[in-house]
Amino acid sequence: MNLRIGSRGSQLALWQAKAIAALLRGQGHSVEIEIIKTTGDRLQEVTFAQVGALTGSKGMFTKEIEEALADGRVDLAVHSLKDLPTELPEPFALAATPPRIDPRDVFVSVKYENLAALPEGARVGTSSQRRRAQLKAVRPDIEAVEFRGNVDTRLRKLAEGQVDAILLAAAGLDRLEKTEWVRERLEPKEFCPAAGQGALGIEIRKDDAATMAAVAFLDDAATRFAVTVERAALAALGGGCQVPIGIHCRPWLKEDSSADEAHWDEFFAVVAAPETGESVRIHHIALHVGAEPAALGRKIAQKLIEAGAGPLLAAAGGA
Numbered sequence: 001m002n003l004r005i006g007s008r009g010s011q012l013a014l015w016q017a018k019a020i021a022a023l024l025r026g027q028g029h030s031v032e033i034e035i036i037k038t039t040g041d042r043l044q045e046v047t048f049a050q051v052g053a054l055t056g057s058k059g060m061f062t063k064e065i066e067e068a069l070a071d072g073r074v075d076l077a078v079h080s081l082k083d084l085p086t087e088l089p090e091p092f093a094l095a096a097t098p099p100r101i102d103p104r105d106v107f108v109s110v111k112y113e114n115l116a117a118l119p120e121g122a123r124v125g126t127s128s129q130r131r132r133a134q135l136k137a138v139r140p141d142i143e144a145v146e147f148r149g150n151v152d153t154r155l156r157k158l159a160e161g162q163v164d165a166i167l168l169a170a171a172g173l174d175r176l177e178k179t180e181w182v183r184e185r186l187e188p189k190e191f192c193p194a195a196g197q198g199a200l201g202i203e204i205r206k207d208d209a210a211t212m213a214a215v216a217f218l219d220d221a222a223t224r225f226a227v228t229v230e231r232a233a234l235a236a237l238g239g240g241c242q243v244p245i246g247i248h249c250r251p252w253l254k255e256d257s258s259a260d261e262a263h264w265d266e267f268f269a270v271v272a273a274p275e276t277g278e279s280v281r282i283h284h285i286a287l288h289v290g291a292e293p294a295a296l297g298r299k300i301a302q303k304l305i306e307a308g309a310g311p312l313l314a315a316a317g318g319a
Contacts, residue, residue, distance in 0.1 A: 001029045002031075003029050003030070003031050003076060004032045004033075004073070005021055005034065005074060005075070005077070005078055006034050006074035006076070007033055007035060007036065007077070007078055008037070008061060008065070009037060011152060012080075012176060013078075014035070015176060016080070017078045020200070023218060024214065036068055037064065038061045038065060039061075039064065061079070061080075062085065062203075065077045069204070075205075075208065076204045078200060079200065079202075080171075080199075080200065082169075082195060084196070084203065086231045087235060091206065092203055092205060093204055093205070093212070095211070096215045096219040097201060097223045098202070098218045098220055098223065099220040100220070100227070101170075101174055101175070101198050102171055102174055102198055103170070103188075103193045103198030104170045104186055105167055105170065105186045105193060106167070106168055106173060106186065107185075108155070108158065108165060108168055109158070109165035109166075110159060111164065112183065114183055115135075115138065115165075115184060118139065118142060118164060121141065123164050124142055124163060124165045124166065125157065125158065125162070125163040125167070126144055126147055127146060127147050128194070129243065129316070130192075130244045130245060131167045131191075132274040133272030134190070134192065134270065134272055134279070136274065136277030137279045138191070138277075145163050147166060151172050151173065154166055154168065155178070165183075167186075170182070188246075189268060192269060192281070193246055193247075193248045194247075195227070195231050195239075195245070196227045196231060197248075199227050202215050224293075225288075226249040226250065227249075228293035228297065229249040229267065229293045230248065230249055230297065233304075234301075236297065236301035237271070237301045244274055245270070245313075247269045248268045249266075251264070251265055252264040252265055263287075264286065264287055265285070265287075265296075267282075267283070269284075269301075269303070271304055272312065273312055273315060273316070274316075279312070280307045280312060282307055284299075
């Protein structure tokens with residue numbers, strides 16, 4: 001089968017598309033990659049929040065790719081799952097979620113070994129409202145600086161001394177084999193990742209049975225479970241990729257594993273204010289067997305609301 005993949009043109013997006021293409025070729029398919037420039041890629045001189053205001057859409061990195069998919073110019077799209085809206089438009093389906101890699105955020109700096117080592121008044125680059133908010137909560141003395149561009153651009157700006165450090169997704173540096181830049185991997189307890197971070201999403205036309213069958217082998221059950229929880233929680237909270245919400249699901253490693261060998265999951269979630277660092281956090285543990293992931297996600301969202309996240313969400317434009 002000949003398959004055409006739609007992808008953004010950044011180095012990381014192309015790495016991801018090529019990785020999926022290689023796996024599909026291994027199954028005997030011929031594969032082409034079409035580069036598609038998205039709204040988020042074109043508007044590099046404005047903040048993500050401004051891009052969202054200009055487009056009126058949560059899909060700033062997916063809209064044009066979905067148009068190509070709808071038109072039949074491509075058969076599937078490879079996305080960073082955290083960029084994909086929680087509710088896909090009617091013609092499309094999330095056909096596969098390949099195994100997720102490290103979902104954490106990372107601290108990257110030339111001079112400083114970790115976030116705690118930064119001096120008072122240090123400048124940290126990030127384009128994410130979620131990271132900005134959690135940074136403010138952990139280090140209110142630090143200035144967050146708007147920082148756009150692909151991974152190489154941000155690393156270059158850091159090396160030039162425009163900021164003292166930057167915050168990035170671990171997955172991007174891991175995939176591009178640039179881990180020498182990583183100084184600290186930030187744990188979800190204090191720095192909760194975005195829903196779906198570290199995972200890829202394979203999007204297709206839902207009526208395309210042939211492509212659905214071709215990509216089915218890419219789907220990883222554990223990843224699908226975790227990201228379904230995370231995306232359901234985000235959807236219930238009314239959040240897009242720029243509302244300062246972190247949601248993360250992972251297997252729970254019990255301190256006394258001899259007491260109960262059942263598989264449990266733990267969930268971290270946060271809603272935070274970028275300007276003040278005010279935040280509401282929860283940590284929840286649930287039995288994995290028999291759990292319905294979307295229902296679990298809605299439960300996590302409800303626990304955040306019960307913990308007092310409503311005013312923060314309202315201020316950020318969420319639920």
